[in-house]
Amino acid sequence: MDSIQLAESPKTTDEDREHLLAIDLEAAESEVETKFLIRNLTTEAVISESAAAGGGVGGGSRPILKWINAEIPKGVVVGIIGPSGSGKSTLLRALNRLWEPPPHTVYLDGQDICKLDVLSLRRKVGMLFQLPALFEGTVADNIRYGPQLRGKKLMDNEIHKLLSLADLDPISFINKNARELSVGQAQRVALARTLANEPEVLLLDEPTSALDPISTQNIEDCMVKLKKSRGMTIVMVSHSIKQIQRIADLVFLLVDGEIVEVLKPNKLSEAKHPMALRENPSLATTITSTLWCV
Numbered sequence: 313m314d315s316i317q318l319a320e321s322p323k324t325t326d327e328d329r330e331h332l333l334a335i336d337l338e339a340a341e342s343e344v345e346t347k348f349l350i351r352n353l354t355t356e357a358v359i360s361e362s363a364a365a366g367g368g369v370g371g372g373s374r375p376i377l378k379w380i381n382a383e384i385p386k387g388v389v390v391g392i393i394g395p396s397g398s399g400k401s402t403l404l405r406a407l408n409r410l411w412e413p414p415p416h417t418v419y420l421d422g423q424d425i426c427k428l429d430v431l432s433l434r435r436k437v438g439m440l441f442q443l444p445a446l447f448e449g450t451v452a453d454n455i456r457y458g459p460q461l462r463g464k465k466l467m468d469n470e471i472h473k474l475l476s477l478a479d480l481d482p483i484s485f486i487n488k489n490a491r492e493l494s495v496g497q498a499q500r501v502a503l504a505r506t507l508a509n510e511p512e513v514l515l516l517d518e519p520t521s522a523l524d525p526i527s528t529q530n531i532e533d534c535m536v537k538l539k540k541s542r543g544m545t546i547v548m549v550s551h552s553i554k555q556i557q558r559i560a561d562l563v564f565l566l567v568d569g570e571i572v573e574v575l576k577p578n579k580l581s582e583a584k585h586p587m588a589l590r591e592n593p594s595l596a597t598t599i600t601s602t603l604w605c606v
């Protein structure tokens with residue numbers, strides 16, 4: 313992993329440093345745990361009668377995700393990219409059962425998520441959407457909401473910490489009415505509200521596509537901070553290759569319901585996505601024009 317850092321000591325020679333680095337790298341390699349394991353995940357959508365009639369398909373269902381196999385390591389930022397309609401949101405939603413996956417297909421820390429209590433799962437695996445939906449009331453009311461459901465009242469100083477973590481000035485925001493916020497500020501409050509549940513994983517579905525460049529940077533900074541300071545695992549769908557290159561450690565390329573490549577962000581230009589080319593040559597053009605050039 314490229315996040316390994318050496319503790320500097322004035323007495324450490326270059327030789328020592330090389331040795332330490334070798335040990336740290338070995339340790340880091342062996343310590344990488346799998347947070348999510350996805351095995352043969354296939355999801356289907358029911359085709360409505362009108363769509364079936366229009367498309368000449370005889371009703372029933374059609375696959376959205378097709379035999380997805382993937383591992384999401386603990387404490388990394390995974391970026392998911394792919395053409396519109398390829399199943400990115402469906403995959404993300406399957407990870408916290410907003411879209412119920414079949415049993416034995418998604419494991420969190422080795423446990424089948426279908427066997428977990430769904431509310432505890434969603435606390436552990438928080439989610440942010442493209443547009444923040446805050447409740448009526450103040451910023452503090454919004455942040456207190458999740459813990460309150462489990463009988464915990466957050467103190468003001470705890471709300472301050474959460475707001476700082478989400479890159480918002482606590483003093484000026486804590487008592488603001490949610491209606492007075494810009495979309496960028498509201499998205500950061502939504503992030504603070506999610507963080508109030510102390511999640512281990514964050515799922516982000518194009519969380520900055522409605523934001524200005526400064527707010528986008530604020531959110532990206534938060535992600536990097538959360539990964540570094542809390543070892544948070546982050547799975548982020550983005551349409552921006554540049555964003556993925558700024559913050560992701562690993563990238564899944566999803567085409568037509570299949571993960572066709574897993575790449576390091578700096579190797580994105582080398583993606584060949586042969587399946588996309590083979591299955592549907594027009595997809596290659598779509599990927600090139602909508603993703604590679606963003």
Ligand SMILES: Nc1ncnc2c1ncn2[C@@H]1O[C@H](COP(=O)(O)OP(=O)(O)O)[C@@H](O)[C@H]1O
Pocket residue numbers: 357358376394395396397398399400401402403
């Ligand atoms: N609730 C739903 N019912 C039926 N089909 C859906 C539903 N949600 C998404 N789909 C279909 O699933 C496919 C993948 O959608 P989605 O996961 O939203 O793609 P992406 O996020 O990559 O744009 C699309 O063809 C979409 O029309």
Ligand SMILES: [Mg+2]
Pocket residue numbers: 400401402517
């Ligand atoms: Mg989507």
